[in-house]
Amino acid sequence: MTASLPIAWISHAECRRHEIAEEHPESPRRLAAIEDRMIASGLADFMRRHEAPEAARADLDRVHAADYVGHVLAHRKIGPRRVEIDGDTAFTEHTVSAALRAAGAGVLGVDLLLQGQTHLAFCAVRPPGHHAERARAMGFCYFNNVAVAAAYALAQGLKRVTIVDFDLHYGNGTADCFLEDARVQLLSTYQHPLYPYWPGAAHAPNLIDVPLRPYSDGAVFRAAVREHWLPALAAHQPEMILVSAGFDAHAADPLGDLRLQYEDFRWIAGVLRDAAAVSAQQRVLATLEGGYDLTALARSVENFLLPFAGGEDLPV
DSSP states (O other): OOOOSOEEEEEOGGGGTOOSOTTOSSOTHHHHHHHHHHHHHTGGGGEEEEEOOOOOHHHHHTTSOHHHHHHHHTTTTOTTOOEEEETTEEEOTTHHHHHHHHHHHHHHHHHHHHTTSOSEEEEOOSSOOTTOBTTBOBTTBSSOHHHHHHHHHHHTTOSOEEEEEOOSSOOHHHHHHHTTOTTEEEEEEEESSOTTOOOOOTTOTTEEEEEEOTTOBHHHHHHHIIIIIHHHHHHHOOSOEEEEEOOTTBTTOTTOOOBBOHHHHHHHHHHHHHHHHHHSTTOEEEEEOOOOSHHHHHHHHHHHHGGGGTOOOOOO
């Protein structure tokens, strides 16, 4: 299948200004590495670039508690101060501006997909979002970017969406935002046990959680997708597929022990592209989550994009 529309590449310079600490793994260098790889690989030629807007307050309030949103926004003008949230997460001078752009990128991506301008909107943004709960920042995350986009898509009239999360870590924040919301299906693979030590929610049929043991490789991941995700996707018939695109499940990543390779990210992208052609009018939105080895991150993003840029088809 050859892409007939350019990839919508959504980012903003403000997303490079947020920095928790110089040695922190969730650093501006992540976006720089990805951008360099897009140019070197030639994939930049398949893109139409867009600047991420700031998310509107109404978009944030759909998934976050109003008091929490106000609390985050109150830190927008803290200057050079650092305000600790937990050992991994803090407000610094550019945090709130970057978080607003990261959340707004998904809103713009939904609009571009609904307007038929692209089949893949890729939000190259940070900070990530899938650990941000309705009323809690944690795990490098402040606003839940993929949840904001999903709720916005529903507000535009879609009836069913699916969120796919293959990050190394479980997207507890996304689960918290949509627990038992039948309109939103959340398909997750993740290393377990590992942060955030998700206990599961057997009472929530819209959450399809597939924990993977440490050192699980691509064969295990693909088997989990075939056995658990694909039947659920076929039953749900989503009108848009959204992706928490975390690449820290790659074997080279320093924060975990899964063993995915570049071809596994290319494979899952092809699977999602084909699934979106069935019920979602080819509409896929992906927003960057984890990935902390810079080379592995950049090459993983490249491989994820290839099926949407006319790369080879891979069997399910």
